[in-house]
Amino acid sequence: MTPIDLLSSDGSPVSGLFALRQLVAAMRPAVVVEPSALAPLQASPRKVIAYDHRGLERFDALPGEDSKRENPRRKLMIERLIERGPERSLGAWPSDAMFEALEVLKTSHPNFLEVTEYVIGEAVLAMEQGRAICGLRLLFSGPPGIGKSDYAMALSQALGLPLRISSMSAASSGFEISGVDEGWGSSRPGMVFEEIVEGPFANPIFLLDEIDKVSDRNRDAVGGLYQLFENHTARVFRDRSVPFVALDTSHVNWLLTANEVDEIEPALLSRFHHFEIALPSREQYAGLIQRLYQQTAQGMGLAERFPAELLGADVERLLDFSAREIKRVLRVVFLNAVTSKTDGLRFEEAVLKLVGGTERGAASGFQGVRSARRGGSTRAIGFIWPNDSEVAQ
Structure with a gap:
């Protein structure tokens, strides 16, 4: 037997080159498959995948210079994401009861008749396509006190979806929606992350009240919300407080109210179906x-x-x-x-x-x-x- 010849498992000689290849292969570290390379998760009927929870444990440590420092907040968040799981139900499936509730809105909120008719049309289309009502982008403008917020609450009840409200006149409205950056001691998730992760539905309703009253110092923060209003970017939304998880927020329904529509950025107006609400009698x-x-x-x-x-x-x-x-x-x-x-x-x-x-x-x-x-x-x-x-x- 030559010096490079080795024995196989059954005792028969094998070539030294083949044996060397086997030895090198055994010494190589196991290949770790990143979640992005895994097959897409499949949702159950009437549900969608809100995020990929596989491999989140690798984000326990902070990135960069702080990689060796423990991060209890991250660890707890990861545990919660894994515990909740990636599937979320879709609400607002068209039904006879929903259409009856929408018909009631015609009487209870007559100055919103055009809006109600539009939503009924969306419900009819969703029924024909066998899907839930998702991705509404509606803007109500008109003078204060005409019932814009009241109609939003009534509409959420008719659709059977939870409603979250944010007053855009508040200086912290942008952080309330998209979260506070992880580097801050006061870091916390925004209401979009909270509602999708902790709530039952992937298509809740969010009401941004008085969008025309966004303060000048808060315009940059609110500008980051544009990604939530486009389907392709909404599918990979990242809360500032939880940047290591991409949420699919493309199913969310958005309602905006405004007193003065001229104060709204044209780029925002172009993303919403605008309704001018008349003063009620x-x-x-x-x-x-x-x-x-x-x-x-x-x-x-x-x-x-x-x-x-x-x-x-x-x-x-x-x-x-x-x-x-x-x-x-x-x-x-x-x-x-x-x-x-x-x-x-x-x-x-x-x-x-x-x-x-x-x-x-x-x-x-x-x-x-x-x-x-x-x-x-x-x-x-x-x-x-x-x-x-x-x-x-």
Whole structure:
């Protein structure tokens, strides 16, 4: 036997070159297959894959110079992602019950009729294609107090989807949506990550309220949201606080509200279906007040204790207040009734003034408009109600 000849496992001689190749192969480290090279995950019926959880353990350590430092926050986040798993359900599958609920919106929110018709069309198309309602991009513009936020809540209930709201006038709105950078001590995930990871659905509804009031110092942060509004980039969205995981947010439904559409960036407008919401008539606004009353009573657990509807005289006294002010008035009135242990609701002028209203003279009648003094000028903050004939036109 020559020096380079070796024996195989059965004792027979093998060539030295072949044996050397086997030895080298055995010394090579095992090939680690990265998750990106693995076969795509397959979702169950009526579900989608929100993220790939395979191999997340390799991100336990921080990158770069901090790679040897333990990162408890990352470890806990990875454990939670693995525990929750990658599959998320799709809600808002068209059904007879959904179409009935959308038809109710035509009556309950008549000034949003065009929006409701559009959503019904989306539901019909989704039913024909055998899919859920996903990826809505709707923008509602119009004066304050016409029920934009209220309609968004009603629409989410009709579709059977959770609704998350972010006030875009807040300086931290961008971080609230996309998270705080991991390098900061206050780092935390944004509401998109939280809702997709912790929630049951991959297609919840997010409402960005008053998008036209984004502060100048926050425009750069909000500019990063554009990736959420394009399908190809939304599929690989990365929260600033959890940059090692790519989320598929392409199924999310987005609603935006604005008072002044001219203040919105054209690039943003081009990504949304825009609806100009008309001022409701007095009759329509009275219906909104009744809905707000019922919602407040239910939310406070008092629906069984008080009448199903407000008296006409009480509705009349609330007509020249915005929807936000009406909610505050109603809560105070309910609290006063509970405190005094009475079933009567008292809308006296003192209560209205307490929550920001202004006293109306007994002889003034219904004017449909209020003003507030600010810096020596008069600012209109109420409504000038159109005639019913004007609304019909």
